[in-house]
Amino acid sequence: MLELAYWPWYVVGPIITAIMVSLLMVGRRFGVSSNFETLCTIGGAGRISSYFKTDWHQRKWNLWFLLGSITGGAIARFGLLGTKAPAHISEATVATYTALGVTDAGEAYNPSFLFGEQVWTSPMAILCLLLGGLAVGFGTRWAKGCTSGHAISGVSSLQIPSLIAVVGFFIGGLTMTHLLFPVILPFILA
């Protein structure tokens, strides 16, 4: 483990643009959430809904991209950052979440109540991840894109639907972070 410092925004943002441009140059479009559809199609979802009866072979390249992403995540955390590296969040965020009862804000990369070993024996944490994931899958297919397809690809090519989708992302995200999550959290931590 090299225990390198985390990368600042002005390194990460341009890399994401470079990925989008590289994909465009080889005739592909940068969007991650369509892979959910591809995986359902491969799993045989075409038998229960014609929505999934698509030719996934045209989207096979995106699964390779995905496999690379998973590999990149492993290299970064286990090889470069080190597993003890925290997320360098602001003091305000540490204060907010410590006050809500999260014990490892500012010390961990991800909170143990949602990503640690204890999750496997916590029905509330499992339910939270499951329903949250459900919303991500359902919502991104309904909106036809996620952060990569809409916020980056769509907004940078000045598409109004993508701008509307990003407004939607924030309506949902702000509602959860400010109104719902403070109510849900005590049940997970209990």
Next chain:
Amino acid sequence: MIRFFILGIVFGLALTMGEVISWFRIQEMFQFQSFHMYGIIGSAVVLGAVFHRLAARFGWKSIAGQTLDVFHYAKGWKNYLFGGAVFGLGWSVTGACPGPLFIGLGAGFLPIGIALFGALAGTLIYGLVADKLP
């Protein structure tokens, strides 16, 4: 296919090194307590827009000589706004958008697999009710 795999590695590396796959970073963003995530998304969008502008101006083509194939989203607003809001709820609670759901697995945050399973189930449910939604 190896080139997509390599681009994926760069994507996974950048998002993990940049703490984009951190649940805390996503809360920080929705709490407006740091510029970090806005800097990442904002700079990616601005640079992307500059690229699209130059590409249109100078008629840049793909390596195969074709017009750059950007997404073209159908008109309308309901599915984008409502679908976007549903996604936003999930993005906040899991701290992960679709890319990080996969990258998080690679980075060893195994419980995120539960959310990934949920996302596939959510996609399946969407497929079943798609024609009944706006």
